[in-house]
Amino acid sequence: MKKLLLLVCTMACLLSCTSHNDYQANVQNPDRLHRSVKKITDIIVHDIFSPPVASRIYAYTSVAAYEAARHQDSTLVSMAGQLHGLEPVPQPQAGQTYCYPLASVQALLLTGRALIFSEDKLDEYHKALLEEYHQSGMPEDVYQRSIDYGAKVSEHILKWASKDNYKQTRSFPKYSIQDSESTWKPTPPAYMDAVEPHWKKIRTFVIDSASQFKGVPPPAFSKDKNSEFYKLAIEVYETGKHLTDEQKEIARFWDCNPFVMNVKGHVMFATKKISPGGHWMNITHLACLKEHTDVPHAAEAYAKVALSLADGFIACWDEKYRHLLIRPETYINLYIEESWVPLLQTPPFPEYLSGHSVISSAAATALTGVFGDNFAFTDSTETEFGLTTRSFKSFREAALEAASSRLYGGIHYRPANEKGVVMGTSLGEFINRRLRTRNTAVASNQ
Known part of the structure; x- marks a missing residue:
């Protein structure tokens, strides 16, 4: 009888341990974080946010995800006090158990919901994702405590976001076309208004000011x-x-024009594609997959790249609307060949500097800081848009190709690309030096 009782207790213990281990393995899988970032990207594409606005969405959602996930690793430190205006983020209750991967995606998705238009699309995904966690075997109190904590982090991040001057810029006047021959004019086929002429007035995240570089x-x-x-x-x-x-x-691989206008006779319709920032967020995903990066460190990588993108757009747009330079398509049609058309559709904002060159170099520098130099990878980002994959020996090689693509596409003069790489690299290196996410003292003692 005693032997039977001992056997029953042993089996119960083993089953309990197995259930616990299965639940932990399930919730620690970073796939749900990657899927959630991709869902934000898909909605950004659907809602046709401009590249600068998309970068803002990525920054706030990624910081929210990081601030919730970092508690799983004691070597990771808060970005509060390092990012302009970000005050200390709410802390978990001492002595309580949390599922930080769940809190992280909760913070990301709630933050994203407040920044996009298609809330219904995100709500449907969010509900299904939470159910996955709920069915993982996680104790009910841990589940509820974790989603509550993620909501608190999101609320804090959104309060911070509300003070970055974005809402005010929505009511600022549109760009007025200048009479000077040297300045930007709307380009065919849609002759759209200039995008975000006041973006330099958005609060920066890490860099000191829009004009620092x-x-x-x-x-x-x-x-x-x-x-x-x-x-x-x-x-x-x-x-x-x-x-x-x-x-x-x-050129086509790096086009990343979120709103390409197609003209067929008297009919005009748009093709939606990923933005430059979205392309680099997906490269971050690919790097994390290759390195089998866990949830807190994947959140760290996304946040560092997103912040480099966001500050990169602010700095680049400051340059664009300082110089107001005419696009190649306009100049060539006026002074070289009236019927010339570039391979890529010219984006609706001034030429100098090249935004893709700036943000690609900034993002590549951030990724190099996380994953190291000479990180070979195959970029499959554009396959869902009907293009092939491309392989690179390093993030910098990819960024340099992105810069060159703008000349091939006919939308930038060479200096805008080359100087854009200089700005983006300098900005990225500054952020790598300034922004600290690892407590090296703790890490060295573990």
Whole structure:
């Protein structure tokens, strides 16, 4: 009888341990965090947010996810006091058990819901995701405590976001087209208004100000055929006329224009695609998968990349609307060939600097800081949009190709790309130095 009782107790203990281990393995899988970031991206594409606005969404949602997830690893520290205006984030209750991966996606999705338009699409996904956690075997009190904590973190992050001057910029006047020959004018086929002319007034996240990385001005505008500016325009024109298949593929791969207008006779319709920031957030996902990164460190990677993107757009837009430079398509049509059309559709904002060059270099620098240099990867981001994969030996190599793509696409002169890489790299290196996410003293003692 005693042996039977001992056997029953042993089996019960084993079953209990197995159930506990299964639940822990289930909730620690970072797949739900990656899927949630991708869901935010899908809704950003659906709602057609401009690249700068998309970067803002990524920044706040990623910081929310990180601030909830970091408690799982004692070596990770809060970004409060490091990001402008971010006050101490609510802490978990001492002595209580939490599922921090659940709190992290809860914080991310609640924050995202307040920043996007298609709330119903996110609500449906959010409900199904929470049910996955609920069915994981997690104790009910841990489940409820975790989603409550994620909600508190989100509420704190959204209060912080509300003070970044974004709402005020929604009522600022539209860009007024300048009379000067050198300045940007709306481009075909939709001749859209200039996007986010006041973006430099958004509160920065890590960098000191929008103009901290103010670069050299572009070459002086000129119609003289012997001038540097005319020669730069000729380079864009000739490159566009003699593109190789590889150059066309590169240009289309990095196009990342969230709102391409198609004209068929008298009918005009839009094609929705991923933004430049969304492309680099997905590269972050791919890097995490390759390295089998756990939830708190995946959240760290997303946050670092998102903050580099957000500050990169603020700094770049400060440059764009300082110089107001004419786009190659406009210049070439006026002074070289009236019927010339670039491979890519020209985005609706001034030319200098190249936004993709800036933010790609900033994001690549952030990723290098997390995963190291010479990190080879295959980028499959654009396959869902009908394009092929591309492979790179490092994040920097990918960023340099993204910069080159703008010349191939016919939407930037060479200096905008090259100087954009300089700005983005400098900005990214500054953020890597300034923003501390690891408590090295704790890490060295473990």
